Amino acid sequence: MNTNRKDFLIATALAAAAPMIARSAPSRGKIRVGIIGLGMRGKGAVKRLSKIRDVEIVALCDLRGEMVAKAAKILADAGRPAAKTFSGNEEIWKELVALDLDLVYIATPWRWHTPMCVHAMQNGKHAATEVPASTSTEECWQLVETSEKTGKHCMMLENCCYDFFELQTLNMVRQGVFGELTHAEGAYIHTLCGLISKENGYQGMWRFHQNNTKNGNLYPTHGLGPIAQCLNINRGNRFKHLVSMSSQQAAFTAWATENNKPNMASLENYRGDMNTTLIKCARGQTVMVQHDVSTPRPYSRIHLLQGTKGMARKYPEPRIALGHKWQTAEQMKELEEKYRHPLSRTMGEVARKVGGHGGMDFIMDYRLIYCLKNGLPLDQDVYDAAAWSSIMPLSIESVAKDSERIMVPDFTRGQWKTNTPLGIVDVDPAKLPVIGM
Ligand SMILES: NC(=O)c1ccc[n+]([C@@H]2O[C@H](COP(=O)([O-])OP(=O)(O)OC[C@H]3O[C@@H](n4cnc5c(N)ncnc54)[C@H](O)[C@@H]3O)[C@@H](O)[C@H]2O)c1
Known part of the structure; x- marks a missing residue:
């Protein structure tokens, strides 16, 4: 390939794949969430997300049916409508991703994080994954390239x-x-x-x-x-x-x-x-x-x-x-x-009550949903x-x-x-009420 043609193809690809930094998602009504992986972490996420009024947990998926049943009970105990459930094999999560969702929330073992995030973004959903997001540099690049191409967020849930x-x-x-x-x-x-x-x-x-x-x-x-x-x-x-x-x-x-x-x-x-x-x-x-x-x-x-x-x-x-x-x-x-x-000032007390590593998990989830709902760039x-x-x-x-x-x-x-540092961000709890606090 001659150099001009190569440069043209690179320039076209870069133009099509706009950078994701500071790009915001459109805000909309309820944030519709599907959760994959309902072991130790995933069940906690169900509990926390069900406290946020403008979240609708639409679907739950785990390899093992008994984990789905436990998560469904957490949802029912929180007074939330039942979610669609998926279990039974290692690929069934793709049926969850195919639903009408805003966000796919992933709490599976490490090897699934990148494939699940990539598939979610390719199917028009934002992806949030437990840590680490990837286990190889190739996977890291896959996340970056898919996010840039699809315009969908991919956040690693770094609660600390x-x-x-x-x-x-x-x-x-x-x-x-x-x-x-x-x-x-x-x-x-x-x-x-x-x-x-x-x-x-x-x-x-x-x-x-x-x-x-x-x-x-x-x-x-x-x-x-x-x-x-x-x-x-x-x-x-x-x-x-x-x-x-x-x-x-x-x-x-x-x-x-x-x-x-x-x-x-x-x-x-x-x-x-x-x-x-x-x-x-x-x-x-x-x-x-x-x-x-x-x-x-x-x-x-x-x-x-x-x-x-x-x-x-x-x-x-x-x-x-x-x-x-x-x-x-x-x-x-x-x-x-x-x-x-400011996040501790506005959210600290409620977060400590909801729990999740002393409250930090809830601040993270709340802030993620807040940014998606209000069309703000994500902190991570x-x-x-x-x-x-x-x-x-x-x-x-x-x-x-x-x-x-x-x-x-x-x-x-x-x-x-040229990117600017992460600011000292905050939330307005009146905009996104927490249930039962
Ligand atoms: N942020 C934190 O503080 C924190 C703490 C602990 C673990 N983690 C991370 O959270 C993730 C999950 O850890 P865990 O402790 O919940 O592990 P876990 O083994 O308890 O849960 C993982 C769940 O994923 C399910 N699963 C496996 N393959 C699947 C597939 N293909 N489709 C659907 N479900 C599948 C399993 O059945 C299991 O229920 C890991 O990445 C871990 O590193 C984060």
Whole structure:
């Protein structure tokens, strides 16, 4: 193909595939939702979404009929009309996607996230998926390209961006309290041995199999999402490259031996217990992300932000230092009052009552529906889903190459330079009432 023709085809394709950043969805009456995957997470979503008046849960789908029945009961107990139900095989969700829906909400195991999002967008629906949105860079590009082509949103449901301290520190970053950010740390340190190794934990033990076949930072987005928003990733900044290394595996074997699970005690392929990934940003900052689901350590997402004037760190308990002095308990209260994020102010009390990780899940769902209903751009767009999720496959590649440097693709294709940072957003609860509060 000659160069002119190639350039023409690229230009035509780009013109047809308009960027998704800041593009808003048309607002309409009720937001009609279909939910796929009704295990631990999906059932919680049914409970939360059924609290929002302008949501209609039209359809429920799970491989297993008993999970659909439990979710249908949650809906009935909430006084909501019955939904259409689908179960029985791994492809039946396509019948749900074919219905008249606005949004397909996905809470299945990882390997289904991208295929389900892509199919939903191709069939004219917005897609929202549990984390991670993708498990390979090819899948990340599929999400971006499909969203651009169809004009449909694809949001990764990164609930940790809506936790209270994360929201407060984002607000403080925006107001310059920490000065210019230079470094950040996040993590997923969460002992899951008991949960991933029993049949009545994860369906088909899918999460165990992921951990047993991949060596890298398998679940980066909980730690990374809130940090990425503070660092304006894809909006004036971007992840440039990373290096990653994993420790040896010892804690899962120790746990399996102690808990008499001999078939799990010799896990040659099981990834190392602790993975540490370092990411370099285009604007200079460094980010450390850790992943460990087998060491018996207290839960932590770290959430550390460091700037020229101060720092914040969430675990083991939220602390802030200004200058080089840790703030006292009283000063921490004053900072909380002064910098409480507007979403916590307007939604916090209701969200805590509805629940879901202390309230953050409900703030996330509410804000998603609010944006769709009011035609606003989403807080987390398809480029965020791709960039944050890509850290899993890229870290796996780095670990496999003895910690070689791996470049992070620019999923925005240069738009990051001109995109504006996520604002300090809010909701008007009068516009979208919550039921039964
Ligand atoms: N955001 C968070 O805080 C958080 C917490 C836990 C899990 N997660 C994520 O949520 C997702 C679901 O996790 P979970 O804990 O609910 O797992 P789970 O195993 O309890 O639930 C998954 C459900 O999907 C169903 N399923 C599997 N294949 C299907 C298919 N082809 N079609 C329809 N249904 C199918 C299973 O039957 C199961 O009920 C995962 O991606 C996980 O990483 C997120």
